[in-house]
Amino acid sequence: MTKAYDIAIVGAGIVGAACAMECARNGLRTVVLERGFSGCGTSAAGMGHVVVMDDSDAQFDLTHYSRQQWIKFRPQLPATVEFDACGTLWLAADEEEMAEVYRKKAFYEERGVRVEVLDGAAVVQAEPNLRAGMAGGLRVPDDAVVYPPSATHYFLEQARKFGAEIRFGVSVKTLLPDGTVQLADGERVHSGRSVSAAGPWSPELMAGLPVRKRKGHLVITDRNPGFVRHQIVELGYLKSAHSSDKSSVAFNIQPRVTGQMLIGSSRQFDEEDDSVDHAILDRMLRRAIEYMPSLANLSAIRVWTGHRAATPDKLPLIGPSLLSPHVWLATGHEGLGITTSLGTGRLLADLLLDRPTEIASEPFLPSRFAKKEVAHE
């Protein structure tokens, strides 16, 4: 029986949208099934990082590959996507973190990524609102910031142009082993293969999936153009991101083209609900004020939460699931979904078409969790 679609993608967040765009562009008959509207889940809640990372070779490969795609896309992105090549400034508060700056420099330079080491004086000159006494930092000038909801919308528009069908207000119940998607209202969407891009909700569609919700908080300020020039991340972020502690905070701030700033970040496991946790918000803001004291006087317009999709090894799941060769995954991107959306899309399309991938795909295959006991390190 000829199926109506080659690929049915569940979830129209930025990852699902990028996957739809790449699949459709490559001639796969694609449908996207979304219960809300474009980017209404995690993509609406988080910061818009486009950043290279070096926690592992695999993470570097995917983020670097993705960042290249973003830079290629840049000329055609509409203004609403707010692509801002402001660069990232990794901050070292002490000599231990400064050693980390040099390690990163060596790592990136070996791989052809432009970076610049700043000493204590230079880092404050680059960001005058930083407190005195910083040890220094690493600037990554080709990193950028985008506005995810608009980027998601744009990718879906592109997917449509290539012939994909996008269905909103559609709730998915089950991913059947033959690639068919069963909707909550009983309708069956007949596709050759299904792809779950449902982010933190993907375990609802596939029992036993090694994806856990990791809650975050963000604060948006009123307009203060020029207060912050780069996207700034403290190197202590890595201690926070790697920790399996129930909760941690790390200073992270991002300018928006409007002059508003997003202040983060927090991480909590096992917090299902989305209400604001004032205790962790307090910790997060105190951390931010430690780095930029004059933040204390800025006006906070809103505080909100979101959930990231976290895997045990910090790498997303891209490829055929353990359930069936017709049920695929593009999920588990934790805090790097915006960056790696485009790379994920290309990787997924290549794998679906059984073509050589442009970066090694093995580290992302869901099969890596086949026999190992699942443990979040």
Add this chain to the structure above:
Amino acid sequence: MTDPAFQFEVVIIGAGPAGMAAACAAASSGKKVALIDNTPWLGGQIWRGEQGHPTMPQAQKWIESVRRSGVTVLENTSVIAKLEEHKLLAEHPNGPREICWQKLIVATGARELFLPFPGWTLPGVFGPGGLLALVKNGWPIAGKKVVLAGSGPLLLAVADGLKKRGASIVSMGEQAPRERLLRFGLRLLRHPAKIIQGLGIKKRLLGVPFRYGVWPVKAHGGERVHRVELTDGQRSWTEECDVLACAFHLVANLELPMLLGCKVSQGFVMVDEWQATTAASVYCAGEPTGIGGADSALVEGRIAGYAATGQLDQARALFAERRSWRRFQAALAEAFELRPEVKKLASNETIFCRCEDVSFERVRNFSGWREAKLLTRCGMGACQGRTCGAASQFILGWGIESVRPPVMPARISSLLIKN
């Protein structure tokens, strides 16, 4: 550990008529009561300026009563978040305050409904109530030409107040049709005080053109408004002015009750006969339960204050009076119902979200508020969607979504809680 100075048995948020009445009723029980307001004054919006310059005996009586009641008044205190079930976080110039309560009475009042129309963002365009409040606090109006438009009993009261302070009232235009307002006038026979009030106003405004069934087309000007174009649906005309006072009656301030978990229906907080909301130990009185003005708010406030302190007989004794004011509320709502034409005041180019400068054209095609917000930034500015959100509910039929802290923009330092 909360400072014992901020631990109360009853906390009332909002020091307008409802809040002051609730405070006095609650205080009569002997319990420890706090009355919180985010302005430096008692009186709320409707009795703005009464604390400094007494003009209304009713307002004076209540301000006096609060002062004598032993209630702790916390002014310049803006409640921004719910920390725990019985603990609020509030912003204050001297630092954040954590306020503990056993019973809570929300009396956050109402604000004017602004419907976008061409030129509405020009300096010199105000809400009528807002303009009078500013004038009472020193805004120069003597000798200025004022046009009033929009809807609501406030238009007359404001015109009266402005004229007393030397403004030149050019004209008043009410969107409601004449027949409806005449019916309302007849209904007022049940509320003699209101008639006397109304007649007094009419006398002072003799000679000022008052038209029914008119609404604004455009406010003209460069740096500020110079001229207003109005229409009755058939013909249009312009009037020169220095100031345009235009708003379309009132909408309830629901953000804080919603943050506290109170259920809302048809734009108002749901309350039972004791003014209790669906949130445990939380009461609500005044405009958030139904727009009825000061008299309605006073009786609801008293009922809430008595009920929250277990003085049920005193509360019950006021039920009949409240029934009477509820009928007035219903008559008010019917008389000033907004006609379909005022849903179409904005053109595509009209700025819909003032804080983020988003045009109507960009907003109107979405299916809901959240999607429009995320993709256009409409409602994501400093007013937290209060101005454009209320307009979108009326014009586009969109619902309200959940409320996030801070309830009002707050300094980041105000979000730091003591441990």
Add this chain to the structure above:
Amino acid sequence: MSDGVQVFVNGRAVVVAPGTVVAAAVALAGETEFRRSPLGSPRGPLCGMGVCMECRLTINGQSECRSCQTLCETGMRVQTHD
């Protein structure tokens, strides 16, 4: 007036009656534009009750103050956002 309050609006001295809000002092100083919108349009107070955020000014160096809800105090320095 013997008990007037002197404030400075964009550097200019203005004497106002006690109980005057900063927004009114700005109007008394003859200014109509309080701030500019993101697209550069002139804006002034709209709601008069601390809700619309159009009246925000810098007062004594602190930005984003709602001038319609702030009482004038002697020596206050008020800057409109040009």
